[in-house]
């Protein structure tokens with residue numbers, strides 16, 4: 001896909017998220033919107049080597065959404081990639097659904113990691129990357145973590161282990177939207193200077209605009225030649241990006257749109273999606 | 275009690291045995307190589323030894339991630355860290371995803387923790403882990419059984435927890451005795467006065483209690499429960515239905531362990547009087563295994579006392 005098609009796809013996925021959250025009257029639209037371009041680039045920008053008709057294909061690249069609460073957007077990407085019918089998106093968070101409130105690898109075709117409990121996705125991705133190295137597979141592992149998620153101790157355990165295990169097949173996107181559930185990252189936890197922290201642990205680090213397809217794709221490409229080091233792509237993002245009433249309003253961390261807001265969302269995103 | 279091959283070393287031996295036959299077998303260590311003396315494994319299979327450093331939570335998830343790629347990781351740490359420090363990772367990633375991860379918990383029980391003290395004693399591991407769906411929990415009773423339990427666990431589909439000890443335990447079975455996941459087994463005794471249920475490295479204490487009971491003319495059967503989950507409910511029910519009373523013995527808190535598991539079967543079937551020998555909802559302390567067992571009541575004499583009490 002070219003950049004303009006990717007933009008349309010990202011808008012489509014954002015609208016899917018709004019429709020899903022509105023339908024079930026539950027979910028996290030804000031945190032999903034800040035990773036829309038990253039996930040779109042992974043699934044539609046020619047980065048991930050996957051086979052939607054064969055979700056458990058052994059040679060596939062893996063993706064773990066460590067900030068699992070953003071999963072409606074990942075579900076939309078999986079459905080739009082052909083892993084399951086798009087109508088199934090409306091089963092999100094409902095009884096008997098394959099689309100659990102937080103990602104569960106046991107049920108959702110195309111979902112490689114069970115996440116939702118913050119921090120664990122990255123540690124699982126470390127194991128996947130090491131497992132693939134042990135089996136001499138070329139497959140890569142991609143993982144998205146949140147900046148708020150970096151409050152978790154297990155993130156730094158994993159950062160230490162990944163560097164020491166020389167996992168050059170692991171690429172982590174850090175969704176640096178400056179917000180976490182309860183407020184700004186700065187106010188709640190004070191964690192900052194991610195690039196310095198990852199570099200100190202021995203990671204290859206890049207800083208980009210997390211809403212620019214060009215930058216996301218070129219960052220992934222430039223990280224590929226890195227030998228013996230995992231890569232973190234620190235993505236400057238906007239929580240709620242894509243809908244003016246949602247951008248940088250942290251009340252959208254978990255919130256359901258009103259009918260009026262849905263009308264606006266359909267107007268804006270619907271137009272962008274075609 | 276003669277000391278034989280260490281139950282910790284048995285894990286390393288089992289790993290070597292498995293790795294020779296199956297290249298998917300890996301060893302995940304959170305600085306645990308020395309814990310089970312796995313230096314041989316680490317040297318023989320450096321590519322299949324995954325060291326995370328001292329971070330049990332990340333190590334548990336690392337094992338999960340490896341399993342998801344088709345490997346069979348065996349993660350070794352202390353029982354207390356496997357069940358508590360990495361409790362949520364064990365539940366929400368390994369067990370929920372039903373991954374082929376074998377977790378070995380050393381220092382299971384106060385006897386195994388010995389002089390280390392409470393921080394290193396896995397006294398509640400079984401209670402916590404019994405509540406996790408998909409998990410199989412094995413409590414072998416000597417070094418040879420530990421090795422066989424590990425081999426059996428690796429062949430099983432789904433997560434397994436194996437409780438092991440300090441490495442100083444006596445041999446209880448013979449080298450030839452198989453380890454079978456699932457059924458309870460009658461070790462000795464005859465007569466239907468009392469059913470003595472036990473598991474793990476304290477099985478010899480039950481045997482000694484049996485000798486004392488025999489001398490008193492009390493009919494008894496000693497039943498080993500090597501698989502605490504899934505529990506052999508029908509096997510236990512059969513024993514309970516043909517006994518006047520039951521006593522359970524475990525090196526574990528009586529809150530949620532073997533005693534609770536047997537009681538759960540009992541209240542839904544035979545409903546016979548029961549007593550539980552084990553750690554009575556207290557934190558133990560440093561000491562030798564023998565001193566600890568004496569002080570906290572895991573002795574043949576205390577078992578006999580409970581038997582006579584429950585038979586009254």
Ligand SMILES: [Mg+2]
Nearest residue numbers: 147148177179
């Ligand atoms: Mg954030």
